[in-house]
Amino acid sequence: MPKESPILVGLEIGTSKICAAIGEENERGEFTLLGIGQAKSHGVRKGEIVDQAKAQEDVRAALGNAEEQAQVMVRNLFLGVTGRHIEGFNNMGMHPVASDDRLVTAQDVADAANNAKAITLPAEHTILHTIRQRICLDGIEIADNPVGMLGRKVEAHVHVIHGNSLRIQTSMRLVQALSIEVNQPVFNGLANAQAVLSPEDKENGALVIDIGGGATEFVFQQGQAIRQSGVFAIGGDHVSNDIALGLKINIGLAERLKIQHGAAVVGADSRGRSVRLGDDDHGLSQREFSLEHLHRIMSARLQELLELIAERCSETCLLDEARAGVFLSGGGSHIPGIDTLAQRIFRLPVTRATCRNITGNSATLGHPEFATAIGIARYGGMRLRNRPRPRFSLRNVLPFLR
């Protein structure tokens, strides 16, 4: 293995499954997936760990699978984090150009970006990512880099993603307990977008929605900048739970009903129809369920979820700027009719996401469920690539992609 291509490992501790992706990157930044491992998750609710011991066992299993497939030993990894405590928002930092000749230096830009980070976070929250959106010089947007230009004041517009440091630490400690070093926690939504968006999609602007088991992350990316991001602690679990409560069945049966007969929209063909499904495990007799009720329950939940995202995005009024459209990822993107529903809400082209720009096991790549883990590994690759070069602190906060 060449020196330049370190092993990159991404780990996603999800609500329904724990997924580890191992890959490597060549000097041109092309990513090759070496192995992927997964395990059913037991100790996670709504994206956050609730049972440390069970979660640790599942992480061990997932990593073991991936190691076996990739034939490597995992020493360190990038850890994906999510949960409703994670929030993204836009901020602006300003810095007056200090020198007499008004020549903008790299330090000025770095200071402006640092000022943008100087924000009042909720207690015990820590910044996960600070991503540059654009740099303005005296109010005029600069295409790339203002260093060397003349001006009075540098403004750095950034997107800050922050989360509760204790909860982030909880998942980091869990991995560290397995004698594996955590390079950096990475927001799942951000990682997911890196895996499913092509450079053209990014340039055009895209909204990536990852509907997971317990939480749904969304990231609006345009160029290298993140315009909006966030998490709603709503996922497939909620859909199943709604079905279980609405149809008065147990959660396991609700889960099966959702997978076998579920839909995100109430179609005309489901009216008056019913399906029969039995509790095989307990040998109980089969029951009949109204398809319309099932779809109505699911539709209400999913529509609400997507509307929440649309509402959050339109706070910064940029939905129309997503010219590449909406990308649906995660287990929730398999629900029939979800694209129709999303199209109706966002009024944008909707795509079911697949992993892009990655070589490796193509069977795996078609599954958007693995996109997050792969994205985390990719994100790690970008970070590592940028690491040897940083000469000023701006490197730490700006490019996560190049």
Next chain:
Amino acid sequence: MNDASIRFLAVGHAGAQILNGLRTRSGSALECAHADTSPESLRTSPIDRRITLGLSVSHGLGAGGDPDIGRLSAEADLSAIREFTQGARLVFVVAGLGGGTGSGAAPVIARAARESGALVLVIATTPFDFERRRVAYAQESLERLKVAADAVLAISNQRVRRMHDDRTHPHELYQFANELLGQTLQGLWRLLDSPGLIPLEFAHIERLLRGRHSESAFAAVQATGENRAHAAAEQLLTHPFLDTGAALASARQVLVSVAGGDDLQIGEVERLVETLQARCPTAEFIVGASIDRTLTGNLHVTAITSRPSAPAATAWVGSGFARNEPEPTPAKESADAPPTATDGFNGEDFSREAEGRTVADPRLIPPPPELNIEQRQRILSRQRNKPSRRRPDSQMLMNFDIAQRGRFDNTERNRHKGVDLDVPTYLRLGIVLN
């Protein structure tokens, strides 16, 4: 300050009783007078100088518990009052509120005294809570007194009642209350009159009491023995009239007057004040110390605290209180400038065995926080919506949420704009499944 400039005026029967208690205690010739509507009460009065009020109004029948008659009577004989208060620098008006004469006449008399140029302090008792009608009269009268006088020290009989058990004879209670007020009066008077190691001047008291829109609490304690300074401080810090020390903690100014015999040590004063200061680090301290040979072996400490007042409407509710009315009183400002005449050591022969001045603070209301208009309105609107405390609690709402969260029952609530997102959407939207 010579005695002639301080005058005591008892209004009504209760006032005479309180004033008499003080007179016998102090043993000196105080300038006292008893003003009353009832000739019967005046006839048996222990006080020599008597002023009959409103003979033309009540025809010698007394006020009969009607404050209006008390007020009219006082107004009818205002000249007699003026004659008495003429030339005084400080006038104590002593009254028991709730009856006809006390409630009705005291505010009129206080105003008259003030108009003659004196600083007017009103010392009053308010009735027991079960005396419904009288409580209402007393409350109204207190409001008037606050406007008429410079400071009002009121002690609630109800609070005195709380310091006694159920078997106490009513007479004992009244006596105790009168005693406390007598002590207060005496303490205040002594403070002004008696020369000190560390002298306290009239101006100090006036500054504390007048024109500050403030509330005051008073307490007097007495201690003997080896560790008397410490014991006195402890007593003060737990004194019921200082709301068990809370009045000290919230005080802006604290005036401490220490009186002892020939054995008074400056170290004691120091220790005592330091102990108190530790309790109220932000307060401004005014310390006075005086010597009285008859007190040898004893230590008497009087503390007056003052702090910015809470709204007047609620302030009086508890018990005794002192409240300065906001209006400036230019007439007397000139009077407080000269310091006390006597200076240095002076073994006065008054037998001031107890310097208890005890007028309690009401329920202590902490100073209101600084609020902007928006915050204030929010708080007000919240209070307006609050149901009356007297009303029994309304029926509790059943919490439907619990049953509706399913497998998320034990997880953190998924709140978003006031809605719990864990509750199924179709339930929240009211979609009927049928």
